[in-house]
Amino acid sequence: MPDYGHELLFGTFLTPSAHDPDRVVALAELTEAAGLDLATFQDHPYNAEFLDTWTLLSWVASRTERLRVSANVLNLPLRPPAVLARAAASLDRLSHGRFELGLGAGAFWDGIEGMGARRLTAGQGVAALREAIDVLRGVWDDSASEPLRREGKYYPIPGMQRGPAPEHDINIWLGAYQPRMLELTGQKADGWLPTLEYLRSPDRATANRLIDEAAVAAGRDPREIRRLLNLFTVDVSPRSRGFLQGPAEQWVEQLLPLVIEEGFSAFLIGRDDPRLIQTFGEEIAPALREAVAKERQGSGTGAGRVRPAVALAKRQPGVDYDALPASLAATSVEPGDPEYERVRHSYSWQGSPALVVRPREAAEVVDAVTYARTQHVPLSVRSGGHGISGRSTNDGGIVIDMSRMNKVEVLDRATRRIRLEPGARWGHVAQALAPYGLAMSSGDYGDVGVGGLATTAGVGYLVRRYGLTIDHVVAAEIVTADGSLLRVDEDHHPELFWAVRGAGGNFGVVTALELEAYEVDNVVHAQLVVDATDAADLLQRWGQLVEDAPRELTSFLSLFPGRRGNPPMAQVTLVYADDDIEAAQSALSPFLGIGPILDQQAQLAPYPAIVAPPGNQHRGQGLVDTHSGLLHHITPEAADVMATMIRSGDVMVMQFRSVGAAVNDVARDATAYPHREQNFSVLAATVPDRRPQLDKLWADLYAHLDGMYLSFESDTDPKRLLDAWPEPTLTRLRAVKATYDPDNVFNRNFAIPPAAAGGHTGKEADDVV
Incomplete structure (x- = not known):
């Protein structure tokens, strides 16, 4: 036989x-x-x-x-x-x-x-x-x-x-x-x-x-x-x-x-x-x-997974499936495979990639990047797949799915040093760190993957007290476009380390991050449901209260249009990053005056409880037409425009996230996220057939904005590069791009054009992992 x-x-x-x-x-x-x-x-x-x-x-x-x-x-x-x-x-x-x-x-x-x-x-x-x-x-x-x-x-x-x-x-x-x-x-x-x-x-x-x-x-x-x-x-x-x-x-x-x-x-x-x-x-x-x-x-015996004829018939042109490295063959997924429906889409976006590769270790990521470069089809990288921007899947290309690289380790409790792999979900990270009394600001949804959030910025429920997630990254391991596996920190490839914290998706595939977590046990978590008939007044009051609040308090607000004769409604989340009940009550109580309260609840809870991962399947079920911007303050003029947007019926949801405080303690040029003076992030989302109306409404708001939160923006028009990375950040990023990705292999995350010439090489041989 x-x-x-x-x-x-x-x-x-x-x-x-x-x-x-x-x-x-x-x-x-x-x-x-x-x-x-x-x-x-x-x-x-x-x-x-x-x-x-x-x-x-x-x-x-x-x-x-x-x-x-x-x-x-x-x-x-x-x-x-x-x-x-x-x-x-x-x-x-x-x-x-x-x-x-x-x-x-x-x-x-x-x-x-x-x-x-x-x-x-x-x-x-x-x-x-x-x-x-x-x-x-x-x-x-x-x-x-x-x-x-x-x-x-x-x-x-x-x-x-x-x-x-x-x-x-x-x-x-x-x-x-x-x-x-x-x-x-x-x-x-x-x-x-x-x-x-x-x-x-x-x-x-x-x-x-x-x-x-x-x-x-x-x-x-x-x-x-x-x-x-x-x-x-x-x-x-x-x-x-x-x-x-x-x-x-x-x-x-x-x-x-x-x-x-x-x-x-x-x-x-x-x-x-x-x-x-x-x-x-x-x-x-x-x-x-x-x-x-x-x-x-x-x-000459071939080794690896064997697919039935019906699956082979669904292979897409442009990809040499037989050239896939043996290290990736056993876990890869093609259009005819039973697992394809579970890996083709992101949470928000639908996709039809020709191949999804799922590396289990950094060496396999090297193989994946090296192989993908030979195929001349779109390349996407996915950690958790919850990104609103939709860049973690594609049609007819290759997806490097990092979900199997999901380890969470506490390296040193005394220094609070932790190591996270990019495929871990933030809800699981919170659960793993809790026994040590540690936490890391991690968005507002437990299914979000580590890789995307921790290389873009990271606005979470603890952000005003502890800053962005990227502000706690002390080292990263990354596979660059030429297949090098590098360890980057302040002393090794410092320019690439700077770029990874704020524009990481443009420079390679991060395989691990080391961060300094912080001491967090219980937090006070409150939620309000508010009548938003007077949305402009509500937004102004909320914004001013957030700016006046102690930095232990972080607040997010979601604004929904009126439906079936009901007025617009707001859901406000408040997290006080401490277990001091009296101090929390003092900080939370003023928010009861932002408008007619329809429902309220508050509790002392472990941090993992408020970011528990629901484990939702990814079927492209989210709102995919979005705009993102940053505000210094919610001024009366900006509030009026945003109230008009939600009353129009053409915007399905607007979300406001408080930043400021500890975020703004960091110098503008310390990371590739330069937005260190704004106090709020705003997102507007709608359905595809109302995208033109959203664009028109957003144009009215645009004059009040200063910058953009990258992961919440679906418009990849090159003109918006300067919203994401205003000068001199963009010029500096282009120089780093010219060094580490001159062919623009990683071009799905608001493609940064490499600088035409110049820049140090930064590739010391002893820094290769």
């Missing part, structure tokens, strides 16, 4: 003994520590000697960070597929894509029947499993608008709501030995998961042939189906005592033909032996990977 070219996986098949549960979990943790990829557990719910496998899978996933988990295999007759689909998707989301679904038709029917399930014949079990696979995939397909309905003899679905979709495309691996199960594997499954000791060599050849023939008959490429293998009669010893019973070198020699000649690409050892697990991960797996890579290179 041929080598099917799959990436090799190595793992364990552990006994879920109820008598020593701590040992089971410890062996799973050792599986991860030894560098193995996967921990699996048998599933026999009728056996009281065993822990419940699903509970164990959940527990192990929560105790590990990188390890994939799966049953080996789940007992379908005792786990109805509609419920199993929801449970599997939930665990996959909670573990950030680390769950796989090993599944069996059932074997020990006395025990199964004893727990109340219906006894099935072998043929009925296969038929039931076939139905179950369709139910599972139907539930996971939440892109379909209609409910899931299926006629079925074993698992009928009269009508159920689809979803949630898992975080990644969960693999369904079948434990199969008999012809009908092997045919089903080829027709519908993603993998075959037998045990070596139950298969003789001729049986393996026959089984592979049956799977391949069934796959071809179903219109599939046999390479789509991974071959996994459980190994039980194994040991590592100085002397050879039989097959896979000897030194590590013997293991490599004997496993290599199983990969090259028979197509197996995943090996799971079924012994609860810590020494064996450690040797398997640290010695055998790396050596076998090296040997297989050498064989594949010599034979």
